[in-house]
Amino acid sequence: MSAKQKLYWHIEINGIVQGVGFRPFVYxxxxxxxxxxxxRNNSAGVEIQVCGSNDDINVFCERIRTEAPRVSRIETLTATITAPCNLPESFTIDASHGTAPPLTSISPDLAICHECLxxxxDPRNRRYLYPFITCTHCGPRYTIMANIPYDRPNTSMAAFAMCDDCRQEYTDPVDRRYHAQPVSCFHCGPTLRVLNQQSQCLATQTDAVRxxxxxxxxxNVIAVKxxxxxxxxxxxTNHRAVESLRERKHRYGKPLAVMFRDREHLLSYSPCDETALQLLESHRAPIVLLERLPHSRHRPLSELVAPGVPTLGVFLAYTPLHRLLLHLVNRPVVATSANISDEPIITNVHDLYARLSGGFAFALDHDRPILNGCDDSVMTFAGTRPLMLRSGRGYAPVSFPLEHSFRQHVLATGPQQKVTIALGIEDQLVVSPHIGDLESPESLQFFSETRKTLCRLYQSEPERLQHDLHPRYMTTQWALQQGVHCHGVQHHxxxxLAVMMEHGLHEPALAFVWDGTGYGTDNTLWGAETLLLHGASCERLYTIHPLRLLGGEAAVREPRRIALxxxxxxxxxxxLRTCRHHPALRSYSDxxxxxxxxxxxxxxxxxLSTSVGRLFDAVASLCGICQKADYEGQTGLLLEALFDPSVPYPPLVSLPAAGHRIDYRELFNYILLGSDVRQSVSVFFRALVHTIEQISQQHPQLPVICTGGVFQNRVLVKLLDEYFQCSGQRLYMPVVLPPNDASIAAGQAYAALLSS
Structure with a gap:
């Protein structure tokens, strides 16, 4: 066959290729x-019918791979020769079609792009100061989708008929807004309005922003959609305003995120390297935890923003509305989810007034419905390693292509805290955005809504449910009530398995899974597990001597109970007699x-509990740092701030000669007798790393996995990276998924694939 011979080709492209300007790019x-x-779009992604020589099509496909829009993600591209067919003489963009179950990846919402900004x-532009400006490179996606393909009739923009000018842009293949589904302007788009406590409209559009x-x-505290x-x-920068927000939200100690107008504004409050700046300015625009400057040339931030910790959660104004607002305010603002602490984010103004009445002075609302709620994503850096802490806007839902296909549709319900759900369909594993802790009727409702959304978008009727082993988890109880085949997967x-799935690992591996709690196969609470993985099975190699959680759940909130x-x-x-003077015991009566x-x-x-997370609590209490925690993970943040890399490590922890329980009592005795808090904290971190070193050296041929909520700690992860870079042994940690319980559902779903 001649390389110049004209042939007919069918090209299928899967991934995030809808709603990101992919068809105009191909055109x-x-x-x-x-x-x-x-x-055209179809249920699997994008399909191309094209005529050209072998050489032409090779170049064509290579350009698609290398020049694709930055907000897209190509997972697979296949080109096959087909029988001759009728094609237009000039390349065209056809309407979407497809009735098969959707297999395309759903695009997350995208931060405002440079061109729209x-x-x-620009006073000469017809969208000057327009708070809903968007194009194929930015704007809402998942949050406005009712179904796929991602076309306007399947979104919450269906109710807004385009004006002639917008339609001209929408139908012009060379325009940046060609088939940009949320495209609109002042004449035809959503209306912005300010409402008072009585739901009365005080101003609209630009006046509302002012x-x-x-x-x-x-x-004042205001709610912004x-x-x-x-x-x-x-x-x-207003101490009283931040205090008022905390009172209204019932969030008294946990750090609050701060939104800045742009990079210049941010740099006057926090040192930020180029890597972090690029992440903050990317189309994903997450919240990023950064060190903060002790002083600023501008008005200082209130101490109530992030009390007691050296880090600050920052993000840049990522929607046109936020950018307009911060342009006028010209100060950093606290920007936190409008909800009572630990409840789901509120998506409509009716629920805002019903659930948070009195929590704000005014509401900046608009009439474009949010169909699918989605919290902000949160990330941090451990040295140069980025760590996902919460996967939401900009990142989720996220789809992982797999080498093998699920034999049946699988839904994984996740754990009880930091819940996500996962769907296994064909050769994809889809993980939802952050749902949260299932501790209230509202969070259970959000769990149900997210499940229905994922199943609707992928036209999936789950035939198998995967759940946690804990019998009291709401996700477990829900799964067992559905009348569908269920299978429990041990938490750790x-x-x-989530890490193995994310990295495509198929060989045996050594996994350190350290967290706060997880139900074990022996019906006790685990959280310090060293596992030897063999595909769908695992062996528990090591854990720690158990501690009793005095008062059950109360012990999780009071480190002094763990110390006792x-x-x-x-x-x-x-x-009780010899240590009565100790800070952990002084707060108790006899x-x-x-x-x-x-x-x-x-x-x-x-x-009984074997949990590294509880060890952090014990150390914080024994060192007199924290006796009662205001929020989950507080002790880890406080210990992070006290680590001194110059402190040497006197080996205090050794592996057991027999059995599988690691004994940390010598370490705690050292801490109890020590007088230098920084030294004690630093030795604690070194002891944890030393434990991993010792066990890993017993299995030098195996890749090492480190995951679980404890591995959100920046000091611990940085020390581990330094060790494994020197040892040469391969270290794998979550990248797209968080190390915390948000990855559980992905691992549960992957277990179903491995077991089949």
């Missing part, structure tokens, strides 16, 4: 190369200590 390349044919602040900015500068839900905003095994259990384990009942001693001795409301 432009085909026109440049004078190739006749068509391109320039147009929005009024909202004025209220922020006057110290963003891409995936409402935020509560206030002046981050699921953690490790630790002291009782080391010294027995005599600890009567309270006797009650806790009785609980420890009898095991009443004092379940």
């Amino acid at each position: 432009r390349i085909a026109r440049q190369m004078n190739l006749p044919g068509t391109v 320039q147009e929005m602040f 009024l909202a900015a004025r209220e922020i500068l006057q110290g 963003g891409l995936g839900g409402f935020h509560l905003l206030c002046d981050a 095994h699921a953690h490790a 259990a630790c002291l009782l384990q080391m010294y027995g009942p005599d600890a 009567a309270e200590l006797q009650i806790l001693l009785s609980a420890w001795q009898k095991g009443v409301n004092a379940p």
Whole structure:
């Protein structure tokens, strides 16, 4: 066959290729190369019918791969020769079609692009100061989708009929807004409005933005409707305003995120390297935890923004509305989800007034419905390694292409906290955005809505449900009530399988899964697991000596209870006398200590736990740093801030000669007797790393997996990276998925694939 012979080709492209300007991109390349044919969306992604020689099509496909829009993601591209067919002489874009179950990846919502930003602040542009400006490179996607393909009738923009000018852009293949589904302008798009506490409209459109900015500068808390839900905003430099926001949200200690107008504004408050800046300015635009400057040339941030920690969660104004607002305010603002702490984000103004009445002075609302709620994503850096802490806007839903296909549709329900759900369909594993902790009726409703959304978008009727082993988890109970084949997956095994899935690991591996809690196969609480993985099965190699959680869940909120259990384990009942002066015990009355001693001795409301997360709590209490925690993970953040890399490590932890329980009592005795808090904290971190080093050296041929909520700690991960870079042994950690429980559903779903 001659390389110049004209042939007919069918090209299938899967991935994030809908709603990102992919068809116009293909159209432009085909026109440049004078190739006749068509391109259209289908249920699997994008399909191309084209005529050209072998050489031409090779170049065509290579250009598609290398020049694709930055917000797209090509997972597969296949080109096959087909029988001759009727093609238009010039390349065209055809209407979408497809009735088969959708297999294309759904595009997450995208931050405002540079081109739209320039147009929005250009007085000569017809969208000057337009708060809903968008194009194929930016704007809402998942949050406005009712179904796929991603076409306007399948979105919440269906109710807004385009004006002639917008339609001209929408139908011009060389325009940046060609088939940009949310395209609109002042004449035909959504209406912005400011509402007072009585739901009365005070101003609309540009006047609404000005009024909202004025209220922020006057110290008020306002609710602002963003891409995936409402935020509560206030002046981050106004101490009283931040205090008021915390009271209204019932969030008294946990750090709050701060939104900045742009990079120049941010750099005056926080040192930020180019890598972090690029992430903040990317189309994903997550919240990123950064170090903060002790002083700023501008008004200082309120100490109530992030009390007691050296880091600051920052993000840049990522929607046109936020950018307009911060342009007028010209100060950093606290921007946090509009909800009561730990409840789902609120997506409509009716729920805002019903669930958060009195939580804000004014609401900046609009009439483009949010169909699918989605929280902001949160990331941090451990040295140079990026760590995902919460996957939401900009990142999720996320689809992982797999080498093998599921034999049946699988839905994984996740754990109880930091819940996501996962769908296994064909050769894809799809993970939802962050849902949260299932502790309220509202969170259970959001779990149900997200499940229905994912199944609707992928036209999936799950035939198998995967769930956690914990019998009291709401996700487990829901799965067992559905009348569908169910299978339980051990919590820490699921953690490790998620990493294997993400990295495409198929060989045996050594996994360290350290977190706060997870139900074990022996019906106790695990969280310090070293697992030897063999595909769908695993073997528990090591854990730690168990501690009793005095008071059950109360112990998770009070590190002093963990410290007391630790002291009782080391010294027995005599600890109440010999350690009475210790900060962990001083806050208790003698009567309270006797009650806790009785609980420890009898095991009443004092379940056993092997958890590294609880070790962090014990150290924080023993060092006098924290006796009662205001929020989950607080002790880890506080210990992070006290680490001193110059402190040497006196080996205090050794592996057991027999059995599988690692004993940390010598380490805790060292901490108890020490007088230098920084030294004690630093030795604790070194001891954790030393444990991993010792066990890994026993299995030098195996890749090492580190996952679980403990591996969100920046100090720990940085020390591990330094060790494994020197040892040469391969280290794998979550990249797209968080190391915390948000990855459990992915591991549960992957277990179904491996077992089949």
